[in-house]
Amino acid sequence: MHLLKNPWIIAAGVIPALAIYLIFSIVPIFISFYYSFMSWNGFSEMQFVGLANFQEAFQDKVFWVSVRNNILVVLASVFGQIPIALVLALLLNRKIKGAKFFRTIGFMPVVISTVVISITWRMIYNSEYGLLNNFLEGIGLGFLQQNWLGNPSWAMVAVCLTIIWQFVGLYFIIFLSALQTVPGEILEAADLDGASEWQKTRHIILPSISHIILISIILCISGSLKTFDLIYVMTSGGPANSTEVMATYMYNKTFEGLRYGYGSAISVLIFVFSLAIILITTKLLQRKEG
């Protein structure tokens, strides 16, 4: 314990990790800021173009489509993942037969690689041989069949459903462990007072895990703002940019279109938007809590 009082030893422990974090996470953000004022294809001399990249981004329809889609992903995650996970956790927190089994099933998508999920769901959604369309046909709902990923008006819905499915398990486990911490005595006391299940949930259980719910919402928002891999593999932003999110759009412009300056400008905008949204939500949620 004495060791931890010596600041030098603490520094020796922290500095290596801090240095790596600075070099690979913080410094690149500033380099991106620098590139975003340039026109550069990665090989030739950089040219200073001022705010032209930002101006172009703001006038670019596809960029705004990607912003809109990104917001859709955030909304789907917050209003899909969190409530579903909460309901599941409340259900499985009781003594149900096979609770362990359901817990494992629920958590499974979280440990499967995103690429596997994307490819599997791409097959499920396929309009010609896909599981979903065949299932709809089989139960007599053939008229609901869609070209899920191929039709721009459905593609984003399909992608959002997959994202919800992928992460429900994570929040479900977080909530489940939070529920274990709700003190048993209070619940027993409520029982004695004749409180119904709903009253117990509403007035005891939910308030005592409210801070966990808030943290989950923040995690959920920041996670969905940087969503990339699932969409990149599933649709790579297509068809015709209809499932483009900010990160895939930035990647396509930078590495496929070889426009490092413009791509950097977009990543700066992602940074600014994300920061703004996170700040606003923490403010709102804090006020609620207070």
Add this chain to the structure above:
Amino acid sequence: MKKWNHFVLFGMIGLLAVLAACSNGGSEESGSSDQGDDVVTLEFWRAEDIGRADFQVFMDVVDKFNEEHPEIDLQVNTTPHADYRTRLNTQAAGGQLPDIFQVWPGAELEPLVEGGVVQPIDDITNYWTEETGLLDEEDFQDFSVDDHVYAVPANTNPTHMIFYDKDMLADAGYDEFPQTYDEFLNLVNDLNADDITPIALGNADGWVLQSVYISTIADRFTGNDFLEGVANGERAFTDDDFVQSLEIIEELITNNAFNEDLNTIDSTQMIDYFLQGRTAMVFDGNWGIASILENMPEDKNIGVASIPLNDSNTISTVAGTGHAINSELEGEELEAAHTFLQYVYNEELWQNLMEAGRPIIANLELPEGADINPITEEMLQVIADSDPAPVYDAALSPAVNDQLENELQSITVGGSTPEEAAANIQRVAESEQ
């Protein structure tokens, strides 16, 4: 618990020992090669196409080179095809390119030249044009920028072929492939009437409609000099003849010529659809024949054609990939790199490529008694009977090409009309200049 601790401890020690041994081995090896005065180390990068005959043919020659040249240590590093270009571009941006690396001709080579990361091989081209006579001066054209040559071409790469199932066409009443576009559209409708999807298309990655379709289709309307005209401002994508070519894509879509999931499957899956008999035709580049021959059911009766459209008979084509030398190479290393190129691009490679069914660029005849598949033969005949046209992705800058591919996708989902698509492409083309 104690026991477990020991177990873990021994495990760790064992692991460390193995790691240490490995790294020792490594350093000894490189140490010894440093001591040998004459061994030159070259790093060589190439995209990997496992299972494709032409890739194997090339790598066999590379392996043989390594065996026969103990004084040159060629370190081969391959990357899966889809990731290779991204990796190359990123490494180039970071200034960390290997000594010899695979490059694409035309528009993709230009930024590498402008950025000064590759060096010309003008000094050694006479090896092919004069010493061996295997190539002619104009063969180097696709790998030339500002009159300097940067790589040796191995094969041509026609990007538009139609592979069709002869029996399915016969059942629909066509004993021969249609000779006119109207007849072709009738075929599409007749197949649809029989509940057969006419053409398999996998355009999830966007390049198929651009490289395989529009490069050839547009050329039939605009003529060979259109892209040059666009580059110097005399022509534009909004010109009627280019818009007409986009209308062909729209027309095929409205006639249900393709499988419904065209935007969600890729180019490998479209070949599968065709081979499984779900569709009567598939459009693909000449490379498609490799997987067709490999995977086709024995009783499938396949023919090859190009799209019957307008009076000309052009097929978009470009040199296949080549290998360029890092601009930082000099002295002994540069000599070794030259030796490598001269060794690899030689009769053996071209003979083997021919046998693998690739249309080569070299003054060589097929050896007598060579075993060539009749489908390959038919394809080579279709190519021989055609005139070349430029391939869009080899001529356009990446940003314009990206926009073109997006707009083509947009036409397939009814997002853009051909006129709107053309206007959008032109807008990006102008902002690039």
